[in-house]
Amino acid sequence: MDILNALMGGFATAITPVNLMWAFFGCVIGTAVGVLPGLGPAVVVAMLLPITAKVEVTASMIFFAGIYYGAMYGGSTTSILMNTPGEAGSLITAMEGNKMAKNGRAGAALASAAIGSFVAGTIATIVVTLASPLIAEHAVKLGPPEYFLLMVLAFCAVSAVLGGSVLRGVVALLLGLAMGLVGLDQISGQARYTAGMPELLDGVEIVLVAVGLFAIGEALYLALYQGSEAQTRSPLGRVHMTRQDWKRSWPAWLRGTAIGIPFGTIPAGGSEIPTFLSYAAERRLSRTPEEFGNGAIEGVAGPEAANNAAITATLIPLLTLGIPTSNTTAVLMGAFQNYGIQPGPQLFATSSTLVWALIASLYIGNVMLLILNLPLVGLWVKLLRIPKAHLYAGILIFATVGVYGMRQSSFDLVLLWGIGLLGLLMRRFDFPTAPVVIGLILGPLAETQLRNALSIGEGRWSVFIERPGTLFLLCVIALVLLLPRLLRRRIA
Amino acid sequence: MATKRTETAVAAACLLLGALYAWGAIAISGEAGYGGIGPNFLPWLIAAGLLVCGALLLRQARCGGFRGRETPAGARSGHWLPFVWVSAALLINALLITRIGFIGSCTLAFVLAVRGFHIAQGRARPGLRLWIGTAAIGAAISAPVFWLFTKVLGVSLPGLTASGWL
Numbered sequence: 001m002d003i004l005n006a007l008m009g010g011f012a013t014a015i016t017p018v019n020l021m022w023a024f025f026g027c028v029i030g031t032a033v034g035v036l037p038g039l040g041p042a043v044v045v046a047m048l049l050p051i052t053a054k055v056e057v058t059a060s061m062i063f064f065a066g067i068y069y070g071a072m073y074g075g076s077t078t079s080i081l082m083n084t085p086g087e088a089g090s091l092i093t094a095m096e097g098n099k100m101a102k103n104g105r106a107g108a109a110l111a112s113a114a115i116g117s118f119v120a121g122t123i124a125t126i127v128v129t130l131a132s133p134l135i136a137e138h139a140v141k142l143g144p145p146e147y148f149l150l151m152v153l154a155f156c157a158v159s160a161v162l163g164g165s166v167l168r169g170v171v172a173l174l175l176g177l178a179m180g181l182v183g184l185d186q187i188s189g190q191a192r193y194t195a196g197m198p199e200l201l202d203g204v205e206i207v208l209v210a211v212g213l214f215a216i217g218e219a220l221y222l223a224l225y226q227g228s229e230a231q232t233r234s235p236l237g238r239v240h241m242t243r244q245d246w247k248r249s250w251p252a253w254l255r256g257t258a259i260g261i262p263f264g265t266i267p268a269g270g271s272e273i274p275t276f277l278s279y280a281a282e283r284r285l286s287r288t289p290e291e292f293g294n295g296a297i298e299g300v301a302g303p304e305a306a307n308n309a310a311i312t313a314t315l316i317p318l319l320t321l322g323i324p325t326s327n328t329t330a331v332l333m334g335a336f337q338n339y340g341i342q343p344g345p346q347l348f349a350t351s352s353t354l355v356w357a358l359i360a361s362l363y364i365g366n367v368m369l370l371i372l373n374l375p376l377v378g379l380w381v382k383l384l385r386i387p388k389a390h391l392y393a394g395i396l397i398f399a400t401v402g403v404y405g406m407r408q409s410s411f412d413l414v415l416l417w418g419i420g421l422l423g424l425l426m427r428r429f430d431f432p433t434a435p436v437v438i439g440l441i442l443g444p445l446a447e448t449q450l451r452n453a454l455s456i457g458e459g460r461w462s463v464f465i466e467r468p469g470t471l472f473l474l475c476v477i478a479l480v481l482l483l484p485r486l487l488r489r490r491i492a
Numbered sequence: 493m494a495t496k497r498t499e500t501a502v503a504a505a506c507l508l509l510g511a512l513y514a515w516g517a518i519a520i521s522g523e524a525g526y527g528g529i530g531p532n533f534l535p536w537l538i539a540a541g542l543l544v545c546g547a548l549l550l551r552q553a554r555c556g557g558f559r560g561r562e563t564p565a566g567a568r569s570g571h572w573l574p575f576v577w578v579s580a581a582l583l584i585n586a587l588l589i590t591r592i593g594f595i596g597s598c599t600l601a602f603v604l605a606v607r608g609f610h611i612a613q614g615r616a617r618p619g620l621r622l623w624i625g626t627a628a629i630g631a632a633i634s635a636p637v638f639w640l641f642t643k644v645l646g647v648s649l650p651g652l653t654a655s656g657w658l
Contacts, residue, residue: 050641050645050647051641051645051646051647053646053647054645054646054647055645055646165558165559165560165561167545167548167549167552167559168549168558168561170541170545171506171542171545171549174538174541174542174545175509177534177538178509178513178538178542181513181534181535181538185531187525187531188521188523188530188531190520190521190531192516192520192531192535193513193516193535216582219578219605220575220578220579221566222609222612223571223574223575223577223578223608223609223612224566224570224571224572224574224575224612225564225565225566225567225570225571226565226566226567226612227567227571227574227609227611227612227613227614228567228612228613228614388609388613389605389606389609389610389613390606390629392605392609393581393601393602393605393606393609393630394602394633396578396581396582396585396598396601396602396605397598397601397602397630397633397634397637398637400585400589400594400597400598400601401637401641401647401649404589404594404649404650405641405647405648405649408648408650410586410587410589410590411586413582413583413585413586413589414583414586416582416586417579417582417583417586420582425502427564428564429498429499429502429558429561429564430558430560430561430562430564443534447534450529450534451529451533454528454529455525455528458528459528460528
């Protein structure tokens, strides 16, 4: 009952005209970002972080959440029509959906993806609503040793589970942690790795790293290697699902949602694994498995639902534990920090209006996005006509706004180019980039927790095995490191 | 073999970074207080991690290449000319933004970057009209962006004049 009251309060805040307007703009920008190649929600939220200086906190969080959500909806459009997955989570949608599009069934694929995203997003939001306060209530009791291990769990999950190589994942994580060291030490106040430059005392801004790695890195990569590539786009057709399509889609949506939510919730980030699992499950359950790989609607419906459910559920660890498990949640955490708010279990007590308004806006956003994406999909597809050169050059302008607007320093713009070069190299040599961003934002917090934990244990490391909570977490970490390897072997 | 050379260079860069971090860690005090570890603990850990990973990368690069590395998208060798144009766009923007203001500087960066991408696509040298057209598009993006962010959203960006419109 408490939850219902709180949620109603959240709706009351979220449906004020101003906040509705922010939610709407967030959804529109998010969809556009998802449709356009070369931009992801993380980098766009990062570019817009400077607005946190003036815009009120609830409004801007609603806005950012709209972008986060919208990009998921928009991303499937591009995946299906152009076979260019924007991120690992839409690989399957691109594969199976593009086959459908080639068979002239783009409309059905788009509809199944959008409605599936809506179903999964809404169910996952209900789970967020019900589970978050409970988790927060228990999480308050966690001490520094448990927190430190939770963060280690997040590090393991993003660096060792995803991507083609554990070694390259770990290198990426170390790069992020190394960047996180720059600046003043949080406990002793000592300056570290600033090379005597006052610009570096405040540390490396997350905007700079996210925009540099993703946007600038991508632009430089395009210039250097991919200039002459042309892409083909499948015709859109009518956005419509037959009765048969509905019948085949809805069980896939529900199964995909059920698979996606747990993966988003545990800090074992990434929506890649649940989409693969959902695809495998649909193929196994199907009466016509031979259709898979040639455009089976379940192969779009299930993974797309799994993707959206996982993405929504990543808000649970962010809001209740303060642990981001994806690029975008890491940047959202940066947004909270700009307001001097540290996401974590206290958030539900200290900023309950904000949290509940944010959760309520997720429900509203899902409805807005369904409307924006189904009848209006033709409008979004027009965005794909923007010539690549102008699109990427335009991205540079927005990157400048984000990075310069944050600290008013032209030094940062030079640094931006340097981090863009790093992004270029990482892309070329197949290093994952998410661990860099998560290491950067979580590293300083993890260090503080580690040092506090050891203070509690009076300097003894055994503090990590003596408490039941930490022992349990150590087992979970071992499981997270081993399980995907076993699963992958079974799927392959 | 080009792959072997470039991968070795990447591994070397990782080793170099590790060495730099270790060198930096020497300067950080180890004052630990009650915790038993001080502000220099994580720096040493990261430096050691980078050195170990660098060594492992080096071994992979020398024998058989990086494991499980996906074939990179795009051309096998880079086109350096467009890369220089786009880099110039970014760096000139950094140099000029406080001198000629956001709109002018970003328009210039836009023109340079578009030219860079066009060279990558193999387009011919543009005539004066195309240059002006591109500049107009760049200005049509950067001016509203400037007004939106400075006037409505309260982000401070540099202008050429104090009027706030240019």
